Amino acid sequence: MCFTGIISKVLYKTIISAGAIVDNKLERDTKHALNVNEKVLKNILKRNEESEIGKKYDFKNIKTIDDYKNKVPITKYDYYEEYIKRMAKGEKKVLMCDEVEYFGHTSGTTGKQKLIPSTKKARMIASKYMAFLLNRYAYDNLKYEWKYGRGLLIADIVMTSYTEGNIPVCSATSGGMKAMGKMIKYLYTSPYEVMTIKDKESSLYLHILFALKERGLTFISGVFISSVLDMFRIMEENHLDLVKDIRTGKVNRNLVIDDDVREKLNSYLEPDAMRADELEKIFKDGFRACARKIWPSLVYIGTVTGANFSIYDDKVNYYTNYLPIYSPCYAATEATIGMNKNVGIIKYIVIPDTVFYEFLPVDMENKQGGKIITKNIDELEIGEKYEVLVTNYSGLYRYRLGDVVRVVGYYNNSPEIVFEYRKNQVLNMASEKTNEMQLVAALRNTVKIFELEIIDYITEPDNNVSPGRYIIYVEFKDPLDAFTLKRVEKQLEIELKRTNIAYDRARYNFKLSPLKLVQLKKGTFNKVKESMYHKGVSKNQIKVPRVINKENIRQIIKEGRM
Structure with a gap:
């Protein structure tokens, strides 16, 4: 050798020996998930009580999780933009007291790209x-x-x-x-x-x-x-x-x-x-x-x-x-959320000590007096879907990731979850809420029937017809003739009705027209990826958006139509 x-x-x-030590700690932490997660919150607040936002929301006098939820609002990225601009210019102690080590650049699959501060901690x-x-x-x-x-x-x-x-x-x-x-x-x-x-x-x-x-x-x-x-x-x-x-x-x-x-x-x-x-x-x-x-x-x-x-x-x-x-x-630029113990099975144990979590039921109906009520790490129901909120060590507080997860079980006292979809990557023209998983399942079933290979796909809602419809843009490895494309389009419609009952209902009630399948030229998605890379996305972290969300991508797709 x-x-x-x-x-x-x-x-x-x-590394593998050290992994056993980390695994033992995770084992202990998951047995006391809520206590560990609450300590994370208190530690974050203590570290940042002298920051501008810490003073604004009186971090020093927050003693419990309920105090925190009552004093600090639920946030999205827009809330932080002006703060982050100041931090990018070098201003200190704005969102947190620690130095910014680098700004993480998100992929921008659900809209504009975000600059997420990251600290050494x-x-x-x-x-x-x-x-x-x-x-x-x-x-x-x-x-x-x-x-x-x-x-x-x-x-x-x-x-x-x-x-x-x-x-x-x-x-x-x-x-x-x-x-x-x-x-x-x-x-x-x-x-x-x-x-x-x-x-x-x-x-x-x-x-x-x-x-x-x-x-x-x-x-x-x-x-x-x-x-x-x-x-x-x-x-x-x-x-x-x-x-x-x-x-x-x-x-x-x-x-x-x-x-x-x-x-x-x-x-x-x-x-x-x-x-x-x-x-x-x-x-x-x-x-x-x-x-x-x-x-x-x-x-x-x-x-x-x-x-x-x-x-x-x-x-x-x-x-x-x-x-x-x-x-x-399961991780994002904003947080490392879950680890998977299983090869060949996809489910993630929520890690209690990385960030403080809140989970928002997807129906958004769980409100009291007009206030959105979130669940703690130990309050989730198996089989239910939740949007993930995080409070991290890098200046994000009660931050909505936009990720929807489903709880499939518990590992000790910490939830096991699977990722379902991104909230903004949903086609919703008649309250049918077709998500990525349903689209992928319909496409996979269709291409298996016809023994086709697709390079990638993207969609957009089309209101130029009445009622509206979905347009599904697909790049096939081998181009299809017009007759075959029409057959594939009809089968895709059938499969989407099967994977999303609400879509089937909307079609039955004439709230949606049949979907349209559009074939793209070879290399179209390479151009999409190159465009995303030139906009600042890491070349190895590019995720093709499932719904067209930027004008430059719309133009590439338009030029790529066959």
């Missing part, structure tokens, strides 16, 4: 779960197949920009990755320089190139399963060039990278004809189930999936032959 391999094994064994709280428990739970589930080798991590450490006050603006994962520094090369196959490349296609190509060189690759990890699928698609489309690069030990000249970065990356490579011949043979046999042939030691895929992401699962399974997929956590 080479020196790097020895260090990698030692590091992973250390918040990052450290999240990192102990993300770094240690992720690996621990994967090991616990797969210990009989486990290999202590490096993995492919599809991530970046690109700082999007800096504020007027010289504070970095980046994705939350970029901030976390940068803090790992020199450990990266011992944990992952991609050199540090690859993670600094801004061009999405070039970055993915290089992630794959260095992973292909590592025959003993243990896992593949990406923030979202869509980025893992993008990686496999880039591999399939560029396999000839990738084999050539491995054979010659030189990075492809067509990649959009700086000369000094190219020179550094070339220094990590050397000609490897044997590996090139091996890969060439595998690729000639086709790409179905290719992952296990390329990397015989591959144990699992670690990435967030389920709910709105499940539309990508089938195609990833095509490449991996149903390699176990581990969806490790």
Whole structure:
């Protein structure tokens, strides 16, 4: 075993051992979930009582959860915009007393992108779960197949920009990755320089190139399963060039990278004809189930999936032959909320000690005297859906995430939840409230019937006809003729009626017209992703919005119609 391999094994064994300590703490915390969560609230208020907002709401004299709910209003991002602008200019002690380490840039799937302040305290709280428990739970589930080798991590450490006050603006994962520094090369196959490349296609190509060189690759990890699928698609489309690069030990000249970065990356490579011949043979046999042939030691895929992401699962399974997929956590730029102990099952234990939680019943009818009443961590009912509110260490108080979750059980005394949908990613023209999960289920059922492959989809309500209707824009891997497209459209209508009874009722009562399916040109969603990236979204955290919410995306979709 080479020196790097020895260090990698030692590091992973250390991380997994540390994960057991963190897991034991989570076990204790979940037994006393409300008490732990209340302590988090009190700690946040104590730390920030001298901030501007702490003085405004008299944090110093808040003694109980009820006091807090009575004194501090429920908020959305708009409430914080002016405060955050001042903080971005360098003003101190505005929303919290701690220094802003960086501003996290959200994906903007539900509208405008947001700048979310993050502190060292918040990052450290999240990192102990993300770094240690992720690996621990994967090991616990797969210990009989486990290999202590490096993995492919599809991530970046690109700082999007800096504020007027010289504070970095980046994705939350970029901030976390940068803090790992020199450990990266011992944990992952991609050199540090690859993670600094801004061009999405070039970055993915290089992630794959260095992973292909590592025959003993243990896992593949990406923030979202869509980025893992993008990686496999880039591999399939560029396999000839990738084999050539491995054979010659030189990075492809067509990649959009700086000369000094190219020179550094070339220094990590050397000609490897044997590996090139091996890969060439595998690729000639086709790409179905290719992952296990390329990397015989591959144990699992670690990435967030389920709910709105499940539309990508089938195609990833095509490449991996149903390699176990581990969806490790439920997190947002604003908070790390839940951890999943199970490979192959998607449900998250709410972590009591990261932020203070409130849960708002989705019907919004639970009011007393016109005041919205939220539930605490121990008051949730199994089977019910709630919007998540968080109070965090980075200056957000009673903040509505816009995420709707469903409670599926309890782990000790902390809820187990599944993500359902984003509140603003809902089509609602006649009180039918069609959400992402219902759309995805209808699309998956439809494409299975016709044995089609879709690249991605997006929707919009159309009131240019009466009654209104949904327009579903889909990019298919292979274009459909007009006759087949019409058949698919009719089946999609049937499937959507099945997945959303309220939609079926609206159609039956002539409150909605039949949906319209519009085919998009090849590459349309690549343009959408590029547009989002140029607007500041991390290239590995891009989530295609399910409802058109920006004019630039509307224009791309309009130009992409066939």
